Amino acid sequence: MIYNNRLIDEKINDYKKVSILLNLKRYLFYFFVAFLLSRINILFYIAPIGITFSIICVLKNDKIFGIIVCLSSMLGYFTTKSNFITFDLYIIINLLLIFLNFLDLKNLKNNLKKILILNLVGILIFLYKYFIIGFSIYSSLFSVVTEISIILALYFVFNNFIRVMSYFNTNQIFVREEVICLVITICLVVSGFNNLKFLDLDITNIFLMVFILMMSYVNGISVGMISAVFSGAIIGIIYGDPFQYISTYSLISCISSLLYLSSRFTVVLFCCVCVLILKLSTISFIGISENLLLVEIFVSMIIFLLLPNKILNKILVYFNEEHKKEFYTQKRLFNTLDMRIQKINDFNNIIKQLSDMIVSNVNFKYKMLDKKIYIEILAESVCGECNNVNLCWKNKMKLVRNELFLSLDNFIQGDKKLTKYIEKICIRKDNIRNELTKISNFYNMQKVYEDRIYEAQDMLSYELKNIHNIIEQGVKEVKKDIIVKVNYEKSLISKFNKFKIKYFDLVCYEENDRIKVKVILPYKVYCEYKLDILDIVNLALPKEMILQEDSSQYINSNEEIILNYVEKYNYKIISHCLQLSKKGKNGDNYIFTQNSNDNYIIILSDGIGSGNEAYDKSKFTVDLIYKFIKTSLSLSSCIKEIISIISLKFFRDESISTIDFASIDLYNGKMNYLKCSSVITYVKRENEVFVLESDINLFEDFDESTNRILTGEFDLKYGDILVHLTDGLIHFKDLSNKSWLYNFLKKVTIVSPDKLCEEIIREFKILNKDSFQDDVTVIVSKVYKNCD
Template identity: 20%
Template sequence: MANAERNVIEPLGEVNFGKPKLELSRGFNKFQLGLETFFLKKGYLLLLIGFLLGRALILAQLTPFSLPFFAAVYFIRKDKAPIALIGLVAGAATLSISNAVSAFGITFLFLFAFRIAKKWLHNEIRALPFFVFFTLLAGKLLEDFILSQQLTLYDGMMAGVEASLGFILTLIFVQSLPLLSISKRRQSLKVEEIVCLIIMLASVMTGTIGWSVYELSVEHIMSRYLVLLFAFVAGATVGSTVGVVTGLIFSLANVTSFYHMSLLAFAGLLGGLLKEGRKIGVAAGLLIATLLIGMYGEGGGNLTKTLLETAAAILLFILTPHVLLSKLAKHIPGTSEYAAEQQQYMRKMRDVTAQRVAQFSNVFQALSKSFSSYDEPSEWEESDGTRELDYFLSNVTEKTCQTCFKKDHCWTRNFDTTYDYMKEIMNEMDENHGEITSRLSKEWDKHCRRSKKVTDTIQQELTFYHANQRLKKQVQESRRLVAEQLLGVSEVMGDFAKEIQRERENHHKQEELIFEALQECGIHIEQVEIYSLEKGNVDIDMSIPFCNGHGECEKLIAPMLSDILKETVVVNLEECSAYPNGFCHVTFRSAKAFTVDSAVAHAAKDGGFLSGDSYSTMELGCGKYAIAISDGMGNGERAHIESKETLQLLQKILQSGIEEKVAIKSVNSVLSLRTTDEIFSTLDLAMIDLQNAGAEFLKIGSTPSFIKRGNKVIKIQASNLPMGIIQEFEVDVVSEQLKAGDLLIMMSDGIFEGPKHVENFDLWMKRKIVELKTEEPQAVADLIMEEVIRSRSGYIEDDMTVIVAKIKHNTPKWTSIPVQKIRQKAN
């Protein structure tokens, strides 16, 4: 019982212990959401900024911030412009009532002029700074004239300076105000946007000039705090920039604070350099800068005050939540948070793209099923053909029996007899080419009063029936072909979606190990990027200094990588620098287990230039090697075009990733539907897997192929009609396991059936292949061609093509270099 109570009490205790934390977290999130709603959505942050900008001064008398800020708010967030105006007027009123009246009057003048000219403006954002410039210039000149009843050159110059500052500040505020909203925008900030944001923040802080807490200057504390934030988040470059810009604006507002620009710039530089020490390091940078620069200020008496201001800024910085710093860092390029945010964004885009591709794959699969469903007999196309027979006889009776006076006798009283007779007549006409037996003719004459007319009508309708059946069969075959093609496209897109979702693995540790291993062996490497370390699919990119064509990538780096990765690695692509101080970019990939050396010998009929045979050897991206021969019907240019187009179309379909059978059926469909001429092509295709030397042979109307393995010859044969004769056919695939040293010999009919006075072409070709004394592919191809031509007494009576491919183990030129042993001996 005690154990049972303990088991009940302990979980309850855990729940109660975690409940306050959960409530605290919810309370904090609720408080944060409330602050965002109050300051950002309702616009009271603009009220605060407007208040500080309304009392900000330049050169102790110019107030150029009010109108640019109001103009930017009016253009970007028009509904919050009254709140911003209230803040500006209230801030100006803290200086003097005349400043408040001036700020309100210039704003009213801007609105009046902008409303009048708005109908003629094509681009308001471009015209906005000019409106601010002329409004400030006219307003200040009018104000000076009202106060002093005259205008001097000094008044004009000061009005021009203030109007020019207003022009620039308008551009800055238009750039920086959107950054203070919570609307969804792009994550990265441009350098110009960062500078504009800094200028705006510094301008806002000038509104605190004259404020002090316990005799400590608020503007000095806030400016140093701002420098600490950016130095910690973005490093020395941005930190020093923030220091210079902030110090410059404070110097313009108060000339006595000019030396603070040096302090802030130096603090930003030191703090950024010491950011690896986290907050303590950045704070130490500000403290050192304060001690060094503070001595050159207004004397040693103020050093204590300066240090206290620095300490207050450091305290604020230390108390700043890390969440706020992380959010700020996400927007600044170069930071780890920004990189993580970008990676997350790219991952999201990758997932969305993969999802869309998968959806397209499902669409093509559904279309394929839709076309395939027509192959099944529907209620109108029953398997026994009874319904079609009924429709056929209905058409016959409509033209014959409907007007006959014995219709009721034949179809009401003797329906089965009449139906059976007409069915038998139709069957006999179908089998005997329109003729019926004399017995059936006599019986039908006795049964029907219009026997001759009925038989003629049946014969006529039978012709239409057969034409309709051929058309339906053709449509059905076309549907089946389209269904197979759509299914092939669906499979390719499905595989592509899976490839997209394969996220690049993080190989930082392996990159450092390879980098260090090569550096210790004296190979200077600038950069290493690993994309895949999968067995048989290694993919590594490197940047190395200019090698001057010495081939150190192939001779040194690839053998070292082979030892490190315990797998043969070769140079796949190399881009050498065009100048001595540049870098070479090299791609290393896994070596294939086998290679194929191919050679060809071919000749046109009667020694012509154009052969009806076409051939192609290509390495596909999926680690397969394809060899193909196509023989167009006949000879000459037309046969050459047919065979060439067959291979080109096949190559493009195979390279897209579609399976071989679907590819061949697609090519056959194009050839059969493209023209009504009886122009056909044969196809002999061999697909060799370079990883295991497995081969698949697809022969469409082509001659046999032969594999020479030592003294043994293996015949590869399949039976299929040439391409283009029929639309629907099954592709026979013959599989064979090749071995290193095998010779694969493929030929057109001009070679296989070329020898004269030969009864058995198979035995003759096998004997000639066995008698070969060489295994060099080109020599074998030339010898077979020569033997066939000699048997014809030197005449070439047909187009001839023979391709010979030798399967070999992929042996790299350079053996692996034992990097691990060298490092162990060095250590």
């Protein structure tokens, strides 16, 4: 218990240290804010902005926090004494607030404390203006009303600012009013840098213009124009020319908001041109000394242009309500997905541990009886009833035991002979031979059984490892970045509502940098608007979309249909296949089709031989591969498991069917291919022919029982022709003809896949004189530019 209490105390101390550090950062931040806000004087005798912030902090019932802010505010007012006559009034008000902060006013309601403080502040302002400055009663009352009105207006802004900052790094989504209050406060804080110059350039003006550019570019015209007008008014009042600053800031904000989809360079270029036109229309001579505002604008443009994208993305998340909602919705989605995936990973780890344990744990191994036990059994059953037992075992026990060991080894190895010594001294040789025969047969059976157990352990461990790898690959595919496009969804929903098309659900997301749309709607609605839905989707989205082939799924129970729309493909593949059978049914099988992963796949399998048995084997192979590919798994990650399944299915055969697989990305034309004991593939490009070789030498005999796997990539272009084939097309009696297809493709000018396929078969028949040694299959595919 003492040890546990110690641990608890250490944790409490750690929490206290973290809390102190967080409070210290918070105090420093608000010290800096209060200092800058106190440096702003609206008119020559009025500067209540810093006082407003001090009042709000005192009302938070945090004495340390209130004192720090009041002291910072006093310091800020003190720095303005050279150009602000009534700075001492606001220092006195801050001292009053510090005094009230020490009083125990917790029993008072917040509204009563607010009224009390405002009344005391109003009385102090009236007395100071009337007795110290020498204003009249009406002027003093007017000054009090003006400053209290400003305090009440800014109270709402600063109160929202402090509340927003307390939830700033959380997933709290701020409404537009809170964002506007945050922007106004930041503009005021930046304005607190007034009279701070570098190389005669006003730092405040530069910071404000950079901030306005960022707010307009990120949040649009509403927030951008508010920040522009408010900043221009404040800085204009300080410098005595509010209309110039408001017009300049508003122009910059308007251009940045309207061009938010363009690059920052475009925004900066348009802003510079428009500001120059505005300045040329109001002045007759441009010089750096007379028009430093132009230089400050250009400097702020350069700073905006050089800002890292990381900063703009952070501002987008914090200030843009829709983007923040999208960001945290996406984050919650992936967090939930990670929790589900973790359970799969835990199960996958168990599979891996079982695989390792089966191999390493000796308890799984079958234990054979020791040969010594067999010798004891032999001696008891045969020698125990012998009259010469004492002569053999008592006088020469070690020698007899060793001789029987040697005789047992001879019988186990198949040599049915006793040793010379046993033959000489034993009077029951026939009984010993019979017993040794039984023991050797039993021992050999146990040995075979032991070997089978070891093989089963290895095979089970191997299959478990393959399953582990497949699950791991599947998890990686699931965890690919999927971004829900909220803005696109809103656009789609508005279009569907505008055209009065009923739907049950609609989701728009981005996967692998490609936009995808899934729509669930009533089947009757689909039949009515079948041709119009695609046009509506293209009208709502910035990229041209198409309906994914074979993606529609009709659900009878709910009378719903699911439509999947994807970005228009850049490539289109058309394939044609012809087969020749040696006898009976062709033993080859194939599939060429477009799958749901935006790839065009070609699968060709040779069943090794011909007839129904070869056909069943190759069909099972093709169907199995297609099922794996439909799960979005890469074939290279699960090919070993596929081969194992095929081997178990057809375990009586010495060899399995070949695998020739190609997957073509319909967006970039990249082809990934995999070959397992298959022959070469040709790619014809104009007058060139490329060879995608397997690791089997076509000009030599090879052992078909061995499974060799080859993978690779090839970049296809428009007009390329692919030729996939089985080995029947290159099996000739005359070995010199084995390269005939390569030479034929080099010379042929036919570009249509169906005609080229027919021409290849025709040429093959001529060369073989209409006789062939194996089933023949040839698939010709051509790559087109997708213009539909």
